Amino acid sequence: MDVGQLSSPEMVHSNLGFPIDCDKLKKVSHFAGFSVREVVDKLNDLPPSADFKSAAGFDNTFWFTNEYHGGYISESATSLKDTFKEIKEFSPVSQRRISIVTGESGLLSCLPELARLSNLVILIDQNPILLFFLFSLFNKLSEIEDCRDEEYADLIKSAFLLTKDKVEGISFSEENALLLAMKYKEAFNEWHCFSSRERLEETKKALEKMHIHPLCTNYYDEESMKRLAKIISDEELDIVFFNMSNVLEYYHRFFEWKRYPCPIKGVDNTLYLNELPFTEETLCAYSTLIYCDERRAMTCTGDVFFEKAYQLHKLNIYYDVCGETLGEEKTDKDLILDACMKLAQMDPGTDTGKLVLHKLRNLLAHSSEEALSQLSENYHRIQKTLDKNKPYQSSSENEQKKYTFLSVIQLACGEAGLKINRYNPSSRGRRKKKAGEDSLAASGRK
Template identity: 30%
Template sequence: MESYSYADAVRSALKQPYCLHDRSEKKPVFLNFSVSNIEKQINDKFPLPELKKIHDDSGSFWFSNEFPTPETLDFKNTINNLSKLSTNLRSRGVSIITGEGCLLSCLPELSQVCRMVFQVDHDPRLLHLSQQLIVSLPTVSIREETIWLDQAIKKIGHEVIEFYPARGEEIHTQYSDNRNGMGRYHCFSSEQRLKETQKACSLCKIIPVHADFFAKKDMLELAKIINKNNIEVVFINLSNVMEYFQAFYTENPFCGIVTGFDPSYHVRNLPLSKSTLCAFSSLRVTPLFTSVCCKKNYQKELYSLARKNSDAVIAQLAERFSSSSSTLLPADACLVLAKTAYPYSLTQASLRLTLSHLTYSEAVELQKQRSTIEAALKANRCIKGNVIIEFLTIIDTAITGQLTAEPNINRLSAPIPEINIR
């Protein structure tokens, strides 16, 4: 029987259900894979609310701001790293991006490595705007850029409830900043780049995913779809999602888990492969940067990003209490938090993040300081009885989790699962 090569499978995938070469039997095996089928599964699990049912109640990050403020904050470097993957198209590959994710500037490169992009965001207005722009882009000339953007805004504004005129101005401003920041990579930077992006629109399907990276159910459902269809995550960009640690802990109230429970906790359910290119950014606390790494180091990098933001909060608080150090040990940080008059939601979030990767030696020191921390809590007039109990319970849980485990082990547990792609 005539052999069926991988190249044949790639070409076939663009026209019909995916055909995988089974080396043992030397014949094609059809797995009923199609982009439209994946899109249906996504729509079933993550339905995008209709515009007419959405209230315009706040601003949004309509376009990525990962462009050069300092030299280290430059998404163009991420695109360059992405282009290095372009020689290896994965017909079952998907890229996962957060929000707009510089989509209008990196779509040509994405289309060379995958046939689908999961555009994940909890703001349905942003997802609708991106869809409007992408759907209409293939028929637009370079002279119609402003008309193209205005029509998308008008579509959103006409249907969203109480869409304020200032929101349109906000979109225009962010678009202009993004366009200027991305330079030659932006789709309207030149005729040639526009043609490349328009071609990419026909090669790569952008699928909106109305989901939250901080929600356990959402990440488990998305992981199920990826695993069920044997999809390979080629590229993932969480941007600066991990910097919103308070939102993570608000979404996930304390339920007895401290160790390992940081903002990347539910993201770890997403199955990445060893070759997945992982991107992330720091946009709220200096030093600002964008960066990429391999799957092996991703969890550590995401935790460090969240911790950097929490440490900045604690450092600001420490200055009020004349602390001589801006980098505090967990025990010292807990004492600072016990004295603060900040809203408990922020205090608790910083506490849980600080203790999420406590080391054995740090736990020993924290145990020594527990009575001092308790006294500070009771002396703080802004903290009530139930809050004191929960605060101390979080500390005790963290201490117990470390002192009953083997000392000096790697605390970055629960690694990101890996999917094997044939």
């Protein structure tokens, strides 16, 4: 992909090199009440996600959202369409408004409503394949004249082929992308831009007065989130709508970016996301598609979003590691020791085993002091389990992983002011020897 092209007064490029229409940016500024061009110039200075160079390695490219009935969400649960209804009823006060969305976020089915809230939409994803596909899709959409399925199929194919020309080695087929596109259209029904000629015209008009800006970055990248937050604050912009989809469920990725050693308590996967200046009125959308029994989309306001996100993260990590959810019958005190024992028994050579430390650190970061106290008292059981786990003894590298596993527990308990009840094999031998001597002495006395 073309990266690092220089901007000129006549031409602007995204942080992945996509050419941006400057005339369009001027028109959008007329509706927005602020210089969209100035904001875009600053956004383009953000370095792209570190993963962008391995673009073709993104096997799971989510071309369209799965947050709809028939996708990942059941008929009985709330879906992204319920979020669109809230967008439609929303009445923002501020004039300097922007929206931030993750991936496709249902944009093909909500642009007329979203254009009422903000004229600059920052589209964030770490996958450059998806960003280029969506960028091509929205550029071509303005040229469509009819809402028939044939035109929709041609639009998808055109964007997909442009993407394949730009990025070599994409294994995903055009047929599969088209199949997902049709399922997506059927699911969103009257909301979809190709549901009727009237809806298509509404969508095209919305595109005329808004700018959707692709930004290749990662919510778990500290520098990018701080710089993005500074741009928004410096420009005195309000985030009126934010949809992060189910990014919170990829909790292990957080610790791939924030590596050990680091504090345990108080560190969760919203740490850098917390830099974004949400207001009390910000409409925040997120979803559960992997770990919770009920897969659904949810919304809340900006003043409670991070507390909601923390609780969701806690439920996710416990369900992932323990296979159970927290509730009245099962507290974290009941689950924490069993969960650590399960992690201690994992084979580090497997795909799941490679995430052991990520899972452990997240588990302990969300555990109560009561649960950590019980863990500290049973630390020796974890140590013995690791010693018996043969894959950890197969090489010096695995021995180091065992040491790190125990260090994470020590750090978490230490941060909670708890003393570890360590297991010492030599002292156990001394106790056995002393017990034997006492037994012989007792026999002699008889």
